[in-house]
Amino acid sequence: MIIRFIEFIGAVMEKPAEGLGRFILLFCAVLKGMARPPFEARNIIRQMLEIGVNSLPVVLITAVFTGMVLALQGYTGFKRFGAEGLVGSVVALSMTRELGPVLSALIVTGRAGAAMAAELGTMRVTEQIDALETLATNPVKYLIVPRFLSGMVMLPALTVVTDIIGILGGYFVTVTLLGTSSKSYLRATWNFLQVQDIYVGLTKACFFGAAFTLISCYKGFYTRGGAEGVGRATTGAVVFSSMTILISDYFLSAWLF
Amino acid sequence: MIELRDVHKSFGENHVLRGVNLKVRKGESVVVIGGSGSGKSVLLKHIIGLLKPDRGSVIVGSTDLSQLDEEGLNEIRKRFGMLFQSSALFDSMTVWENVGFGLKRHTRLSDSEIKKIAIQKLGMVGLVGVEDLMPSELSGGMRKRVGLARAIAMEPEILLYDEPTTGLDPIMADAVNDLIIKMRETLHVTSVTITHDMKSAYKIADTIAMLYNGVIVASGPPGEIRNTPDPVVRQFIEGRAEGPIVLEGIIR
Numbered sequence: 001m002i003i004r005f006i007e008f009i010g011a012v013m014e015k016p017a018e019g020l021g022r023f024i025l026l027f028c029a030v031l032k033g034m035a036r037p038p039f040e041a042r043n044i045i046r047q048m049l050e051i052g053v054n055s056l057p058v059v060l061i062t063a064v065f066t067g068m069v070l071a072l073q074g075y076t077g078f079k080r081f082g083a084e085g086l087v088g089s090v091v092a093l094s095m096t097r098e099l100g101p102v103l104s105a106l107i108v109t110g111r112a113g114a115a116m117a118a119e120l121g122t123m124r125v126t127e128q129i130d131a132l133e134t135l136a137t138n139p140v141k142y143l144i145v146p147r148f149l150s151g152m153v154m155l156p157a158l159t160v161v162t163d164i165i166g167i168l169g170g171y172f173v174t175v176t177l178l179g180t181s182s183k184s185y186l187r188a189t190w191n192f193l194q195v196q197d198i199y200v201g202l203t204k205a206c207f208f209g210a211a212f213t214l215i216s217c218y219k220g221f222y223t224r225g226g227a228e229g230v231g232r233a234t235t236g237a238v239v240f241s242s243m244t245i246l247i248s249d250y251f252l253s254a255w256l257f
Numbered sequence: 258m259i260e261l262r263d264v265h266k267s268f269g270e271n272h273v274l275r276g277v278n279l280k281v282r283k284g285e286s287v288v289v290i291g292g293s294g295s296g297k298s299v300l301l302k303h304i305i306g307l308l309k310p311d312r313g314s315v316i317v318g319s320t321d322l323s324q325l326d327e328e329g330l331n332e333i334r335k336r337f338g339m340l341f342q343s344s345a346l347f348d349s350m351t352v353w354e355n356v357g358f359g360l361k362r363h364t365r366l367s368d369s370e371i372k373k374i375a376i377q378k379l380g381m382v383g384l385v386g387v388e389d390l391m392p393s394e395l396s397g398g399m400r401k402r403v404g405l406a407r408a409i410a411m412e413p414e415i416l417l418y419d420e421p422t423t424g425l426d427p428i429m430a431d432a433v434n435d436l437i438i439k440m441r442e443t444l445h446v447t448s449v450t451i452t453h454d455m456k457s458a459y460k461i462a463d464t465i466a467m468l469y470n471g472v473i474v475a476s477g478p479p480g481e482i483r484n485t486p487d488p489v490v491r492q493f494i495e496g497r498a499e500g501p502i503v504l505e506g507i508i509r
């Protein structure tokens with residue numbers, strides 16, 4: 001009976017455990033690939049543009065409207081107990097600590113993460129990854145390391161942009177539309193914002209950047225089964241990355257204060 | 258030059274190679290025939306170390322591939338060129354960048370020198386004026402030939418061809434056969450070719466080996482294979498549906 005139960009658990013856990021093992025091995029291969037030359041400068045620059053610059057328009061629009069709605073809701077709520085003066089602080093804190101990193105991570109996952117999984121998945125099923133190997137090129141180093149590094153660098157960069165644009169969006173609603181004085185909004189923003197808040201946000205962003213690139217590349221790299229497999233890999237990459245971002249966000253917030 | 262000794266390979270429950278023994282001498286052209294899904298591509302991928310045997314060994318020159326670390330394996334791979342079944346051109350690069358990929362990574366040549374060599378290799382496979390196109394702009398036969406140009410760009414000693422004529426019209430297929438023969442005559446390469454096109458096999462082989470049920474069931478010069486009494490081989494080379502080879506899902 002007990003043996004049966006253990007066997008059952010073993011059978012259920014076999015696939016996920018195998019996947020996790022492969023994921024960890026891939027992560028180790030990425031770390032090893034980062035340590036030794038050649039450094040794929042051209043690929044890194046291409047991926048940085050892909051992740052950073054191409055995501056910029058969507059990130060900007062999201063940031064400005066998020067800042068605006070935060071200010072609007074904050075104003076409505078705080079007005080009830082006469083604390084309208086704190087709207088600037090709420091916008092600044094929410095953006096830097098929480099929404100800046102999380103929103104940009106989710107958007108970049110939907111764009112760049114999906115693209116990575118689809119591209120690597122296609123390369124896998126059309127034997128391009130095998131071809132790289134036959135040309136004496138390590139595919140992890142050539143394909144995954146540049147994406148991983150770009151994710152870790154560009155997501156914090158996008159987060160800084162998101163923070164600033166969000167705060168400006170809040171400014172626009174609070175000052176221009178609702179007529180609070182510009183000085184009091186800016187004072188509320190600066191007075192409560194600490195270096196710590198920005199540091200927390202950027203640390204999260206860096207972690208999210210590492211997580212979504214690694215997950216998306218893993219999904220693409222191990223694609224099986226033709227065009228359908230590529231579709232599955234792409235969906236899986238977005239779903240797993242988004243869940244990882246949202247779940248780890250809580251724990252990072254708890255640990256980093 | 259190349260030797261497979263008792264090579265076994267399984268994917269989960271699927272025991273694909275069940276003790277393959279194969280020898281390829283220097284300068285020889287060996288053709289491996291066998292049905293779809295019989296493990297021909299898997300066999301070829303073992304020779305260049307893309308797959309590792311579960312049991313048995315693959316020896317190239319005097320080196321056992323399983324003894325090599327990644328760097329050693331990459332050194333050996335520079336002596337190989339491989340043409341993939343689906344050509345496997347890098348679709349983010351132009352034709353000449355594809356052909357020059359190995360040169361770009363493993364030599365100090367400048368881009369303009371690499372492009373010049375790429376154009377020359379493309380000329381060898383009969384392609385002119387395509388160097389700046391993207392792979393998606395080419396026909397299947399042209400893609401095969403660009404793949405071949407990429408495989409020979411580093412002047413390898415050993416060429417591996419995975420179904421070089423599959424999916425081509427008969428004239429283009431024969432042109433590719435001629436190219437394979439030309440590669441051998443001009444570059445003196447050792448080659449292993451996978452095919453199920455018997456016409457092509459007779460034309461390019463010094464030795465034909467048949468893979469069936471995970472082992473090499475017959476091997477010999479084309480003349481010998483053509484006249485073999487072995488019913489499995491006879492059925493395959495004559496292309497008959499009835500015989501000892503059991504096709505999955507077909508009930509007789």
Ligand SMILES: Nc1ncnc2c1ncn2[C@@H]1O[C@H](COP(=O)(O)OP(=O)(O)O)[C@@H](O)[C@H]1O
Pocket residue numbers: 268271273291292293294295296297298299300
């Ligand atoms: N990387 C792999 N993972 C799992 N199964 C594979 C893999 N490569 C090949 N196979 C399986 O091995 C068998 C032989 O495949 P293959 O060598 O491609 O056949 P063919 O003789 O047509 O080239 C098939 O059943 C295929 O599904």
Ligand SMILES: [Mg+2]
Pocket residue numbers: 297298299342419420
């Ligand atoms: Mg095949």
